[in-house]
Amino acid sequence: MKQALQGTGVRDLAMARPAVARDRSASRRANLSLVLRLLRDEGPRSRARIAEDTGLPKATVSHLIAELLDGGLVREGAAERDRGSVGRPGQAVEVDGRRVHGLGAEVNVDYVGVLALDLRGEVAFERSVPLDVRAVGPAAALDAVARLTEEASDAVRADGGHVVGLTLATPGAVDMAAGVVKYASNIGWRDVRALAELRRRLGPGTPELHLENDAKLGALAEYVLTSADNVRDLVFVSGQTGVGVGIIAGGQLVRGTGGYAGEVGHLRLVPSDEPCACGRRGCWETMVGRDALLRYAADPGDPVADPMIDLDTRLAELRDRARAGDPRTLAALDRIADHLAPGLALLADILNPRLLVLGGHFAYFGEYLIDAVTRQVHELVMAPEAGGGEIVLSRLGLTGTARGAALLALDAVYQDPTGVMGAAA
Numbered sequence: 001m002k003q004a005l006q007g008t009g010v011r012d013l014a015m016a017r018p019a020v021a022r023d024r025s026a027s028r029r030a031n032l033s034l035v036l037r038l039l040r041d042e043g044p045r046s047r048a049r050i051a052e053d054t055g056l057p058k059a060t061v062s063h064l065i066a067e068l069l070d071g072g073l074v075r076e077g078a079a080e081r082d083r084g085s086v087g088r089p090g091q092a093v094e095v096d097g098r099r100v101h102g103l104g105a106e107v108n109v110d111y112v113g114v115l116a117l118d119l120r121g122e123v124a125f126e127r128s129v130p131l132d133v134r135a136v137g138p139a140a141a142l143d144a145v146a147r148l149t150e151e152a153s154d155a156v157r158a159d160g161g162h163v164v165g166l167t168l169a170t171p172g173a174v175d176m177a178a179g180v181v182k183y184a185s186n187i188g189w190r191d192v193r194a195l196a197e198l199r200r201r202l203g204p205g206t207p208e209l210h211l212e213n214d215a216k217l218g219a220l221a222e223y224v225l226t227s228a229d230n231v232r233d234l235v236f237v238s239g240q241t242g243v244g245v246g247i248i249a250g251g252q253l254v255r256g257t258g259g260y261a262g263e264v265g266h267l268r269l270v271p272s273d274e275p276c277a278c279g280r281r282g283c284w285e286t287m288v289g290r291d292a293l294l295r296y297a298a299d300p301g302d303p304v305a306d307p308m309i310d311l312d313t314r315l316a317e318l319r320d321r322a323r324a325g326d327p328r329t330l331a332a333l334d335r336i337a338d339h340l341a342p343g344l345a346l347l348a349d350i351l352n353p354r355l356l357v358l359g360g361h362f363a364y365f366g367e368y369l370i371d372a373v374t375r376q377v378h379e380l381v382m383a384p385e386a387g388g389g390e391i392v393l394s395r396l397g398l399t400g401t402a403r404g405a406a407l408l409a410l411d412a413v414y415q416d417p418t419g420v421m422g423a424a425a
Protein backbone atom coordinates (compact mmCIF):
# COMPACT_ATOMS: atom_id res chain seq x y z
CA MET A 1 0.00 0.00 0.00
CA LYS A 2 2.92 2.30 0.66
CA GLN A 3 3.91 2.20 -2.99
CA ALA A 4 0.36 2.93 -4.08
CA LEU A 5 0.36 5.91 -1.73
CA GLN A 6 3.51 7.33 -3.23
CA GLY A 7 2.46 6.56 -6.76
CA THR A 8 -0.83 8.39 -6.46
CA GLY A 9 0.59 11.40 -4.68
CA VAL A 10 -1.83 11.05 -1.76
CA ARG A 11 -0.51 13.25 0.99
CA ASP A 12 -0.35 12.97 4.71
CA LEU A 13 -0.90 16.34 6.30
CA ALA A 14 0.80 17.71 9.34
CA MET A 15 -1.10 15.67 11.85
CA ALA A 16 -0.31 12.56 9.92
CA ARG A 17 -0.34 9.53 12.14
CA PRO A 18 -0.45 6.91 9.43
CA ALA A 19 -2.69 4.13 10.63
CA VAL A 20 -0.89 0.89 11.36
CA ALA A 21 -2.82 -2.15 10.24
CA ARG A 22 -2.63 -4.17 13.45
CA ASP A 23 -5.96 -5.88 13.05
CA ARG A 24 -8.94 -5.97 10.73
CA SER A 25 -10.61 -2.85 12.05
CA ALA A 26 -7.31 -0.96 11.93
CA SER A 27 -6.75 -2.02 8.35
CA ARG A 28 -10.35 -1.07 7.48
CA ARG A 29 -9.77 2.40 8.97
CA ALA A 30 -6.52 2.73 7.05
CA ASN A 31 -8.21 1.74 3.80
CA LEU A 32 -11.15 4.10 4.32
CA SER A 33 -8.63 6.86 5.00
CA LEU A 34 -6.62 5.99 1.91
CA VAL A 35 -9.67 6.04 -0.39
CA LEU A 36 -11.01 9.27 1.06
CA ARG A 37 -7.63 11.01 0.76
CA LEU A 38 -7.27 9.77 -2.80
CA LEU A 39 -10.60 11.38 -3.69
CA ARG A 40 -9.57 14.60 -1.93
CA ASP A 41 -6.15 14.84 -3.53
CA GLU A 42 -6.74 13.38 -6.96
CA GLY A 43 -10.40 14.21 -7.54
CA PRO A 44 -13.52 12.16 -8.37
CA ARG A 45 -13.04 8.78 -10.01
CA SER A 46 -14.74 5.47 -10.56
CA ARG A 47 -14.48 2.49 -8.23
CA ALA A 48 -12.44 0.65 -10.87
CA ARG A 49 -9.94 3.46 -11.01
CA ILE A 50 -9.78 3.72 -7.21
CA ALA A 51 -8.89 0.03 -7.14
CA GLU A 52 -6.22 0.61 -9.76
CA ASP A 53 -4.81 3.69 -7.97
CA THR A 54 -4.70 2.15 -4.49
CA GLY A 55 -3.82 -1.42 -5.39
CA LEU A 56 -6.82 -2.62 -3.35
CA PRO A 57 -9.06 -5.43 -4.71
CA LYS A 58 -12.16 -4.17 -6.53
CA ALA A 59 -14.52 -5.92 -4.12
CA THR A 60 -12.80 -4.25 -1.16
CA VAL A 61 -13.11 -0.85 -2.84
CA SER A 62 -16.84 -1.36 -3.47
CA HIS A 63 -17.25 -2.23 0.20
CA LEU A 64 -15.30 0.80 1.37
CA ILE A 65 -17.23 3.15 -0.92
CA ALA A 66 -20.53 1.75 0.34
CA GLU A 67 -19.43 2.54 3.90
CA LEU A 68 -18.29 6.04 2.98
CA LEU A 69 -21.60 6.66 1.16
CA ASP A 70 -23.49 5.48 4.25
CA GLY A 71 -21.44 7.78 6.43
CA GLY A 72 -22.21 10.75 4.20
CA LEU A 73 -18.55 11.38 3.39
CA VAL A 74 -18.71 10.66 -0.36
CA ARG A 75 -21.44 10.78 -2.98
CA GLU A 76 -22.00 9.50 -6.48
CA GLY A 77 -20.81 12.01 -9.05
CA ALA A 78 -20.96 12.23 -12.82
CA ALA A 79 -20.35 9.24 -15.05
CA GLU A 80 -16.68 8.81 -15.79
CA ARG A 81 -15.50 6.94 -18.84
CA ASP A 82 -12.50 5.04 -17.62
CA ARG A 83 -9.18 5.81 -19.17
CA GLY A 84 -8.86 4.33 -22.62
CA SER A 85 -12.58 5.11 -23.12
CA VAL A 86 -13.38 1.53 -24.07
CA GLY A 87 -16.30 -0.26 -22.45
CA ARG A 88 -18.93 0.99 -20.02
CA PRO A 89 -18.35 4.31 -18.30
CA GLY A 90 -18.01 3.98 -14.51
CA GLN A 91 -19.92 6.05 -11.99
CA ALA A 92 -17.48 8.48 -10.42
CA VAL A 93 -17.39 8.92 -6.65
CA GLU A 94 -16.50 12.26 -5.05
CA VAL A 95 -16.01 13.72 -1.59
CA ASP A 96 -19.29 15.02 -0.19
CA GLY A 97 -18.74 18.32 1.56
CA ARG A 98 -22.21 18.97 2.86
CA ARG A 99 -22.07 17.29 6.21
CA VAL A 100 -18.66 17.68 7.79
CA HIS A 101 -16.95 20.99 8.49
CA GLY A 102 -13.71 22.07 10.15
CA LEU A 103 -13.11 25.48 11.69
CA GLY A 104 -9.94 27.51 11.57
CA ALA A 105 -9.63 30.32 14.12
CA GLU A 106 -6.88 32.87 13.97
CA VAL A 107 -5.51 35.28 16.56
CA ASN A 108 -3.19 37.85 15.07
CA VAL A 109 -1.69 41.15 16.14
CA ASP A 110 -4.59 43.27 14.96
CA TYR A 111 -7.51 40.93 14.25
CA VAL A 112 -9.19 37.65 15.13
CA GLY A 113 -11.05 35.57 12.58
CA VAL A 114 -12.82 32.26 12.04
CA LEU A 115 -13.27 30.35 8.80
CA ALA A 116 -15.26 27.17 8.15
CA LEU A 117 -14.29 24.70 5.44
CA ASP A 118 -16.39 21.79 4.33
CA LEU A 119 -14.82 18.39 3.75
CA ARG A 120 -14.00 19.29 0.13
CA GLY A 121 -12.11 22.37 1.30
CA GLU A 122 -14.75 24.89 0.20
CA VAL A 123 -15.24 27.97 2.39
CA ALA A 124 -18.63 27.79 4.11
CA PHE A 125 -18.19 30.72 6.52
CA GLU A 126 -15.63 33.45 6.95
CA ARG A 127 -15.47 36.40 9.29
CA SER A 128 -12.83 38.45 11.05
CA VAL A 129 -12.96 41.44 13.36
CA PRO A 130 -10.26 44.04 14.01
CA LEU A 131 -8.82 43.79 17.51
CA ASP A 132 -5.68 45.13 19.17
CA VAL A 133 -4.84 41.74 20.64
CA ARG A 134 -1.77 42.83 22.57
CA ALA A 135 -3.69 45.68 24.20
CA VAL A 136 -6.83 43.76 25.17
CA GLY A 137 -5.00 40.68 26.47
CA PRO A 138 -5.62 36.93 26.01
CA ALA A 139 -8.99 36.74 27.81
CA ALA A 140 -10.71 39.34 25.62
CA ALA A 141 -9.11 37.92 22.46
CA LEU A 142 -10.36 34.42 23.31
CA ASP A 143 -13.82 35.87 24.08
CA ALA A 144 -13.86 37.23 20.53
CA VAL A 145 -12.70 33.89 19.10
CA ALA A 146 -15.44 32.08 21.03
CA ARG A 147 -18.11 34.47 19.72
CA LEU A 148 -16.98 34.00 16.12
CA THR A 149 -16.76 30.23 16.62
CA GLU A 150 -20.36 30.13 17.80
CA GLU A 151 -21.41 32.23 14.85
CA ALA A 152 -19.61 29.88 12.45
CA SER A 153 -21.05 26.76 14.10
CA ASP A 154 -24.56 28.21 13.86
CA ALA A 155 -24.05 28.95 10.16
CA VAL A 156 -22.77 25.42 9.51
CA ARG A 157 -25.68 23.87 11.44
CA ALA A 158 -28.22 26.03 9.61
CA ASP A 159 -26.92 24.42 6.42
CA GLY A 160 -27.39 20.92 7.79
CA GLY A 161 -23.73 20.30 8.59
CA HIS A 162 -21.78 19.85 11.79
CA VAL A 163 -18.39 20.92 13.04
CA VAL A 164 -15.90 18.14 13.70
CA GLY A 165 -13.02 20.20 15.01
CA LEU A 166 -11.39 23.58 15.40
CA THR A 167 -7.76 24.58 15.12
CA LEU A 168 -6.65 27.79 16.78
CA ALA A 169 -3.78 29.54 15.01
CA THR A 170 -1.56 31.95 16.90
CA PRO A 171 1.85 33.48 16.29
CA GLY A 172 4.82 32.21 18.26
CA ALA A 173 5.73 28.87 19.77
CA VAL A 174 2.92 26.61 20.88
CA ASP A 175 2.71 23.38 22.86
CA MET A 176 0.19 21.52 20.72
CA ALA A 177 -0.33 18.65 23.14
CA ALA A 178 -0.96 20.92 26.13
CA GLY A 179 -2.86 23.52 24.10
CA VAL A 180 -0.63 26.26 25.47
CA VAL A 181 0.82 29.27 23.65
CA LYS A 182 4.28 29.26 25.18
CA TYR A 183 5.59 32.53 23.83
CA ALA A 184 4.21 34.86 21.17
CA SER A 185 6.12 38.12 21.42
CA ASN A 186 4.03 40.12 18.93
CA ILE A 187 0.78 39.62 20.82
CA GLY A 188 2.45 39.55 24.22
CA TRP A 189 1.23 36.06 25.17
CA ARG A 190 3.32 33.89 27.45
CA ASP A 191 2.13 30.51 28.76
CA VAL A 192 -1.50 31.13 27.80
CA ARG A 193 -3.66 28.01 28.22
CA ALA A 194 -5.51 28.89 25.05
CA LEU A 195 -7.41 25.66 24.39
CA ALA A 196 -8.59 25.14 27.96
CA GLU A 197 -9.79 28.74 28.04
CA LEU A 198 -11.54 28.38 24.69
CA ARG A 199 -13.15 25.11 25.76
CA ARG A 200 -14.48 26.77 28.91
CA ARG A 201 -16.02 29.56 26.83
CA LEU A 202 -17.59 27.24 24.27
CA GLY A 203 -19.08 24.96 26.91
CA PRO A 204 -20.77 21.61 26.26
CA GLY A 205 -20.58 20.32 22.71
CA THR A 206 -17.18 21.90 22.07
CA PRO A 207 -15.66 20.22 18.99
CA GLU A 208 -12.21 18.69 19.12
CA LEU A 209 -9.70 21.53 19.59
CA HIS A 210 -6.17 21.84 18.23
CA LEU A 211 -3.55 24.56 18.51
CA GLU A 212 -0.82 25.38 16.02
CA ASN A 213 1.49 28.21 14.98
CA ASP A 214 0.13 30.47 12.24
CA ALA A 215 3.04 30.26 9.78
CA LYS A 216 3.01 26.45 9.99
CA LEU A 217 -0.70 26.46 9.14
CA GLY A 218 -0.04 28.89 6.31
CA ALA A 219 2.50 26.40 4.95
CA LEU A 220 -0.07 23.64 5.24
CA ALA A 221 -2.68 25.60 3.29
CA GLU A 222 -0.14 26.37 0.55
CA TYR A 223 0.94 22.75 0.47
CA VAL A 224 -2.61 21.54 -0.05
CA LEU A 225 -3.17 24.15 -2.75
CA THR A 226 -0.08 23.10 -4.69
CA SER A 227 -0.57 19.36 -4.26
CA ALA A 228 -1.31 18.85 -7.93
CA ASP A 229 2.26 19.75 -8.82
CA ASN A 230 3.60 16.93 -6.67
CA VAL A 231 5.49 19.37 -4.45
CA ARG A 232 6.99 17.68 -1.37
CA ASP A 233 9.23 20.48 -0.10
CA LEU A 234 7.77 23.90 0.51
CA VAL A 235 8.61 26.87 2.70
CA PHE A 236 5.99 29.49 3.50
CA VAL A 237 7.14 32.91 4.70
CA SER A 238 4.37 34.80 6.48
CA GLY A 239 4.29 38.54 6.04
CA GLN A 240 2.53 40.10 9.00
CA THR A 241 3.76 42.34 11.78
CA GLY A 242 5.90 39.32 12.57
CA VAL A 243 7.55 37.12 9.99
CA GLY A 244 7.37 33.39 10.64
CA VAL A 245 8.24 30.48 8.45
CA GLY A 246 6.39 27.21 7.96
CA ILE A 247 8.42 24.33 6.59
CA ILE A 248 7.13 21.25 4.77
CA ALA A 249 10.04 18.88 4.17
CA GLY A 250 9.53 15.60 2.36
CA GLY A 251 5.78 16.05 2.71
CA GLN A 252 5.85 16.54 6.48
CA LEU A 253 5.44 19.70 8.53
CA VAL A 254 8.59 20.46 10.52
CA ARG A 255 7.94 21.52 14.11
CA GLY A 256 11.22 20.91 15.84
CA THR A 257 11.68 19.67 19.39
CA GLY A 258 9.94 22.56 21.12
CA GLY A 259 7.74 23.84 18.29
CA TYR A 260 10.10 26.71 17.53
CA ALA A 261 11.15 25.52 14.06
CA GLY A 262 10.67 28.35 11.60
CA GLU A 263 11.11 31.29 14.01
CA VAL A 264 13.34 32.88 11.40
CA GLY A 265 11.86 36.31 12.06
CA HIS A 266 13.97 36.63 15.19
CA LEU A 267 17.30 35.84 13.58
CA ARG A 268 19.64 38.71 12.90
CA LEU A 269 20.02 38.44 9.16
CA VAL A 270 20.69 42.02 8.12
CA PRO A 271 22.61 44.64 10.06
CA SER A 272 20.10 46.51 12.21
CA ASP A 273 19.60 47.92 15.66
CA GLU A 274 15.82 48.18 15.49
CA PRO A 275 14.10 47.08 18.74
CA CYS A 276 11.91 43.97 18.44
CA ALA A 277 8.80 42.93 20.39
CA CYS A 278 10.83 39.94 21.66
CA GLY A 279 13.01 42.34 23.66
CA ARG A 280 16.08 42.02 21.50
CA ARG A 281 17.35 44.18 18.66
CA GLY A 282 17.89 43.74 14.95
CA CYS A 283 15.55 40.78 14.39
CA TRP A 284 14.81 40.10 10.71
CA GLU A 285 11.11 40.91 11.12
CA THR A 286 11.93 44.43 12.29
CA MET A 287 13.46 44.95 8.84
CA VAL A 288 10.96 43.13 6.60
CA GLY A 289 7.75 42.92 8.68
CA ARG A 290 4.71 45.09 8.07
CA ASP A 291 5.74 47.79 10.52
CA ALA A 292 9.08 48.07 8.72
CA LEU A 293 7.31 48.61 5.41
CA LEU A 294 5.09 51.32 6.92
CA ARG A 295 8.12 52.92 8.58
CA TYR A 296 10.09 53.01 5.32
CA ALA A 297 7.11 54.26 3.31
CA ALA A 298 5.64 56.97 5.50
CA ASP A 299 6.58 59.62 8.03
CA PRO A 300 4.55 60.20 11.18
CA GLY A 301 1.52 62.28 10.24
CA ASP A 302 1.07 60.42 6.95
CA PRO A 303 -2.28 58.53 6.99
CA VAL A 304 -0.39 55.36 5.97
CA ALA A 305 1.44 55.49 9.30
CA ASP A 306 -1.68 56.26 11.34
CA PRO A 307 -2.59 53.25 13.52
CA MET A 308 -6.09 54.69 14.02
CA ILE A 309 -6.87 54.03 10.36
CA ASP A 310 -7.91 50.52 9.32
CA LEU A 311 -4.91 48.53 8.10
CA ASP A 312 -6.55 47.39 4.85
CA THR A 313 -7.17 51.02 3.94
CA ARG A 314 -3.56 51.96 4.66
CA LEU A 315 -2.15 49.08 2.63
CA ALA A 316 -4.51 49.84 -0.26
CA GLU A 317 -3.37 53.47 -0.17
CA LEU A 318 0.23 52.33 -0.27
CA ARG A 319 -0.46 50.08 -3.23
CA ASP A 320 -2.16 52.97 -5.05
CA ARG A 321 0.95 55.05 -4.47
CA ALA A 322 3.18 52.28 -5.79
CA ARG A 323 1.02 51.96 -8.89
CA ALA A 324 1.19 55.71 -9.41
CA GLY A 325 4.99 55.41 -9.32
CA ASP A 326 5.51 57.28 -6.03
CA PRO A 327 9.31 57.22 -5.50
CA ARG A 328 9.15 57.00 -1.69
CA THR A 329 6.82 53.98 -1.79
CA LEU A 330 8.85 52.22 -4.47
CA ALA A 331 12.05 52.83 -2.52
CA ALA A 332 10.41 51.34 0.59
CA LEU A 333 9.45 48.22 -1.36
CA ASP A 334 12.97 47.95 -2.81
CA ARG A 335 14.31 48.08 0.71
CA ILE A 336 11.95 45.30 1.81
CA ALA A 337 13.16 43.22 -1.17
CA ASP A 338 16.82 43.86 -0.28
CA HIS A 339 16.28 42.75 3.32
CA LEU A 340 14.02 39.85 2.39
CA ALA A 341 16.47 38.23 -0.03
CA PRO A 342 19.19 37.17 2.47
CA GLY A 343 16.61 35.36 4.63
CA LEU A 344 15.08 33.60 1.66
CA ALA A 345 18.53 32.62 0.41
CA LEU A 346 19.31 31.16 3.83
CA LEU A 347 16.11 29.12 3.75
CA ALA A 348 16.85 28.01 0.18
CA ASP A 349 20.38 26.95 1.10
CA ILE A 350 19.35 25.04 4.21
CA LEU A 351 16.16 23.40 2.98
CA ASN A 352 16.32 23.46 -0.84
CA PRO A 353 12.52 23.75 -1.15
CA ARG A 354 10.77 23.33 -4.48
CA LEU A 355 8.59 26.34 -3.59
CA LEU A 356 9.30 29.36 -1.41
CA VAL A 357 5.87 30.92 -0.96
CA LEU A 358 5.60 34.55 0.13
CA GLY A 359 2.47 35.45 2.10
CA GLY A 360 0.87 38.50 3.74
CA HIS A 361 2.20 41.88 2.62
CA PHE A 362 4.96 40.18 0.60
CA ALA A 363 2.21 38.73 -1.61
CA TYR A 364 0.08 41.87 -1.47
CA PHE A 365 2.98 43.92 -2.85
CA GLY A 366 4.37 40.95 -4.73
CA GLU A 367 4.48 42.62 -8.14
CA TYR A 368 7.05 45.09 -6.73
CA LEU A 369 9.11 42.51 -4.86
CA ILE A 370 9.23 39.24 -6.74
CA ASP A 371 11.70 40.12 -9.51
CA ALA A 372 14.20 41.86 -7.24
CA VAL A 373 13.96 39.17 -4.58
CA THR A 374 14.33 36.33 -7.09
CA ARG A 375 17.35 37.93 -8.72
CA GLN A 376 19.09 38.51 -5.38
CA VAL A 377 18.31 35.05 -4.05
CA HIS A 378 19.76 33.51 -7.20
CA GLU A 379 22.92 35.51 -6.63
CA LEU A 380 23.16 34.53 -2.98
CA VAL A 381 22.46 30.81 -2.91
CA MET A 382 25.12 28.23 -3.48
CA ALA A 383 23.16 25.95 -5.82
CA PRO A 384 22.77 27.00 -9.45
CA GLU A 385 19.26 28.27 -10.28
CA ALA A 386 18.42 28.17 -6.56
CA GLY A 387 18.65 24.37 -6.62
CA GLY A 388 15.50 24.02 -8.71
CA GLY A 389 13.50 26.08 -6.25
CA GLU A 390 11.08 28.81 -7.21
CA ILE A 391 9.87 31.86 -5.31
CA VAL A 392 6.13 32.38 -5.71
CA LEU A 393 3.42 34.57 -4.22
CA SER A 394 0.65 33.14 -2.08
CA ARG A 395 -2.77 33.26 -3.69
CA LEU A 396 -4.57 32.76 -0.39
CA GLY A 397 -4.36 36.34 0.87
CA LEU A 398 -4.91 36.93 4.54
CA THR A 399 -7.09 33.85 5.01
CA GLY A 400 -4.31 31.33 4.31
CA THR A 401 -3.60 30.73 7.98
CA ALA A 402 -7.25 30.21 8.94
CA ARG A 403 -7.69 27.91 5.94
CA GLY A 404 -4.70 25.83 7.03
CA ALA A 405 -6.15 25.70 10.53
CA ALA A 406 -9.50 24.41 9.23
CA LEU A 407 -7.72 21.86 7.01
CA LEU A 408 -5.89 20.57 10.05
CA ALA A 409 -9.20 20.19 11.90
CA LEU A 410 -10.58 18.24 8.92
CA ASP A 411 -7.46 16.09 8.68
CA ALA A 412 -8.65 14.05 11.65
CA VAL A 413 -11.58 12.91 9.48
CA TYR A 414 -9.27 12.00 6.62
CA GLN A 415 -6.95 10.10 8.94
CA ASP A 416 -9.81 8.16 10.51
CA PRO A 417 -13.14 8.53 8.71
CA THR A 418 -14.85 6.11 11.11
CA GLY A 419 -14.85 8.80 13.81
CA VAL A 420 -17.66 10.70 12.03
CA MET A 421 -19.43 7.80 10.36
CA GLY A 422 -21.88 7.37 13.21
CA ALA A 423 -23.30 3.93 13.84
CA ALA A 424 -21.50 2.59 10.77
CA ALA A 425 -18.24 2.84 12.72
Ligand SMILES: [Zn+2]
Binding pocket: 265, 266, 276, 277, 278, 279, 280, 283
Ligand atom coordinates in the same frame (compact mmCIF):
# COMPACT_ATOMS: atom_id res chain seq x y z
ZN1 LIG B 1 12.76 39.50 17.84
